[in-house]
Amino acid sequence: MATNYTNEAIRNIxxxxxxxxxxSKVPGNSPPWKTNNNPLTDAPTVTAIKKFQQDYPPLKADGDAGEQTKKVLYDTIVSLQQNLKRHGFATETQIPSDKPFYGPETYKAVGEFEQKQGLTVNGIADKEARTILSQSSLPTNNVKLIDVCIQFKSNPKKPSYLEALKYLENQLSPDILKNFTNEWRQTNDVNPVLVKLKDVCNSYDEKPHQDKALSYLQRQISPDVYQKFTELWKK
Incomplete structure (x- = not known):
């Protein structure tokens, strides 16, 4: 099955x-998103394949959807669908095990998962969503760090917000904070002066590199820590 994907199916995954x-020509932005079965050699598709390969070493990030890459694509979509069913967002009837494609039912199930988790509801199972779904139990109504910063700017003196950010900062390792600081400042310093999370939220203005940094940080937080952070934030 892994090697029998059409180019259209690979694009949809x-x-x-x-x-x-x-x-953009697909009405409503719903699957199937692509009807293009052309060779996977156009620049956007090659770039997308490289990004996927970079997230799944030891795949070589060469932009070529060879047999190894197809196998990992297959394993990843199978894992996603199994996790969606395991957590109750779909049934075997809705997403049969012999349909390892990113079709309407997978899209719908991912959207239901995102809604329950307080994530942006777009039906897209990015790496963050796939990581959360792979856990044995799901965090309870976690808030996204991007939304945290937006909320904080509207009320920067709220005690529960300050307490939650301080708690989270204390749970992060120096290496994670160093990497986050460099991502946030777009630098590559060996020993940067570490940013404070309340200062991060105060200066957040929805720039792409800031969103990227916050997404990186969110992926580093353990489920238990994030659940406690969410409880403090919503207190």
Missing amino acids: LIGFGYLAPD
Whole structure:
């Protein structure tokens, strides 16, 4: 099955995993997003394949959807669908085990998962979503760090917000904070002066590199820590 994917099916999986932009000509931005079965050699598709390969070493990030890459795509979509069913967002009837594609039912199930978790509801199972779904139990109504910063700017003196950010900062390792600081400042310093999370939220203005940094940080937080952070935030 892994090697029998059409180019169209591969494009839809790459879109579903957040590596390739949907076709703007598809009404409603719903799957199937691509009807293009052309060779996977156009620049956006090659870039998307490389990004996927970089997230799944030891794949070589060469932009070529060879047999190894197809096998990992297959394993990843199968894992996603199994986790969606395991957590109750779909049934075997809705997403049969012999349909390892990113179709309408997978899209719908991912959207239901995102809604329950307080994530942006777009039906796209990016790496963050796939990581959360792979856990044995799901965090309870976690808030996204991007939304945290937006909320904080509207009320920067709220005690529960300050307490939650301080708690989270204390749970992060120096290496994670160093990497986050460099991502946030777009630098590559060996020993940067570490940013404070309340200062981060105060200065957040929805720039792409800031969103990227916050997404990186969110992926580093353990489920238990994030659940406690969410409880403090919503207190």
